[in-house]
Amino acid sequence: MTSPQDGHTLTELGHPPSQPGASVLVIACGALAREILHIVNQNGWTHLDLTCLPAKLHNRPEQIPAAVEAAVLKHRGAYGKIVVAYGDCGTGGQLAALCKRLEVTMIDAPHCYAFFEGSARFAAHDDEITAFYLTDFLVRQFDAFVWQPLGLDRHPQLRDTYFGHYTKLVYMAQTEDPLLDDIAHECATRLGLAYERRSTGYGDLPSWLGTS
Structure with missing residues (x-):
């Protein structure tokens, strides 16, 4: 099995399936996969699913907005809500503009250090x-x-x-x-x-x- 950094959902990783009709998808940087999985499991948040984009995108931040957009469009029909677990991460405001246009919420921070x-x-x-x-x-x-x-x-x-x-x-x-x-x-x-x-x-x- 590949790692969550390669884009697996919580269900694929053994997390209980989301509650019917109350599912939220978290689209996250692969660098946050371990931390998000721990937080979700610790709190028993079975309404959350996780899919991660490759962590190596941090080396090419100009590619992050397009990757996030593709993920949102791919999964939008299957979830009532999608949130984006990224800060700006070097995109120069482009990711925030994208999320606003797609009407999805992202973390209000310049990067994960913050x-x-x-x-x-x-x-x-x-x-x-x-x-x-x-x-x-x-x-x-x-x-x-x-x-x-x-x-x-x-x-x-x-x-x-x-x-x-x-x-x-x-x-x-x-x-x-x-x-x-x-x-x-x-x-x-x-x-x-x-x-x-x-x-x-x-x-x-x-x-x-x-x-x-």
Whole structure:
């Protein structure tokens, strides 16, 4: 079975079927699959289904709106409501404009770092322009989503070109996992950055899902 990041619903992953006539579809970034599944199962929200778009779209944010639109149009006839578990995520407002046109709700945040910490709290860190952020997902997938796409596995000398203006790596931890903490610390070392860990949990995500 492929992972939820490849686009499986909660039912396909063993979650109880949605309640008849009360189904909501969450279209999410694959980077949020694990977290959303945990929140939904923890709360027993059987009215929610989940389908995820490939997490690698974060490396090509200009493709996110078209992928979201295709997913909405594909599933709209089967659900009474569709919500989009993305922030702006580098689309320059295009995703918000799309969701408004399609009359679907999306997360009101610039990216997942903001809603994991809580958008208000994140906005208060106006002095962190030189911080590089990781979530649980990005810690697990650091090589695949950061190190290799930037070519640092082949040309480590480019590290200063990409990260010379950063001063620290901030790991926003959704879970209490010492292994992930160790990996995140190692990532900071590889990038030549100071390390900071923040235990954020799921931030605004549970309350946003709870009102969906």
